[in-house]
Amino acid sequence: MTPLSIVIITLNEEKRIGRLLEDLSKQSHQQYEVIVVDSNSDDNTCDVARGFEQALPSLTVHKMSQRGTSLGRNTGAQLAKHERLLFLDADVRLSPTFLTNALYELESRKLDIAGAFIEANDLSFGYKIGYALFNAGLFTTSFFFPTAVGACMFSTKRVHNEIGGFDPSIVLCDDCDYANRAAKTWRYRIIPVRFWFDPRRLEQEGFIKMGLTYMKANIHRFFMGEMRKKEMDDKFDRYNDAK
Template sequence: MKPISIVIIALNEEKRIGRLLSDLVGQSYRHFEVILVDSNSDDLTLQVAKGYQAHLPDMTIHKMDQRGVSLGRNTGAAIAKHERLLFLDADVRLPPDFLDNAMQALDDSKLEVAGVYRSAEHLSTKYKLGYSLFNSGLYASQFFFPTAVGACLFSTQRVHKELNGFDEQIELCEDCDYVKRASKTWRYRMLPASVKFEFDPRRLEQDGYFKTGGLYLKANLRRLFLGEMRNREIPYQFGHYEH
């Protein structure tokens, strides 16, 4: 079976990083390494993560002096030793068969870059409806203007290097820019709906359900008509969520 490098970016995630690492310990697919890139956290994220190294012996931890989503992902990819890459945020959750199903889907579809739908299985009806609408947008846009959720995104070393990684000048929708550029050379698709990840709703709860949806709708409409945002046209702060 093909090995995979899992790059996790974290910033002050002491309450959540253990959940994701526990999910990785419980994966039925075992051919992976974990690269945790800490964006100079102020809390106990690193200490919690180190507690899982005995259970994830192929895990390395890298602490950055600077903060940045794209910087963290690019740093992790540079350390990765396997061709297949999976980028994860520290506050996602994965079912035990996630890697098994995802790797099979990637092989079946011959995809190098692929997005993953969000699951709202354990959330309220409000979130189920919202996530369903969001996933529908991901499905429709993949054919003409690819968008993605960087919290769970598959790529390869070949693609990442040819793209020069994530654009570190972009603060909002850097993941969408990544797959849009990738789609010009490689076929980009969402994995089947049977392959999903769970996304911590704290971001929606803190910033507001409708406000967050409106922000990303506005951002992607701007991208569609005016291009990428490299000059804080729509301000966004990495790691501003309450912990």
């Protein structure tokens, strides 16, 4: 199967980055490099990541002087050696066959860019209902107005370079904008693989509040364009480290 470059953005994730790197070390597909792009963390995120150099021989830890999700993903894409890219957030968890299954879907469907569904195992019934609705929205909008989750998104260096990467001027839903711009020229779909991510964001903001926030953001995107003003904040650097 195709080798890939996995770009992981981090900011003060010393308690979580190790879990994801351990998951990657156990993947059934092992043809990949890992690039951890750190947004100048105040904790030991980089040290924890470097501790996986033996388990992940093709590991690069790059610490930036600035912060930002788009900047981090764009930096990782520039450092990537392989054509196929996978962007991940540090609080994501993956099953051992995730890469194998995802690459099979990408190659058999000849997709250039793709998103994945969010897994709700071990979460409460309310979360399972919420995730099911969210996943249904991801699938439905993928055919006419892509709404992607940057926490787990596949792309390629060619796509990334030709659309100019992630747009740092967008304050919310830069991942959706990326998918939407790419899908105008390249093949995009949500593939039937799932990833788990830490629900701390939902718990700290409130499930309903965050759902309404992103609903409002995507309505704004659909009718008035991307959000480049501080109408809503990107919480990348402000979630409490509660676990």
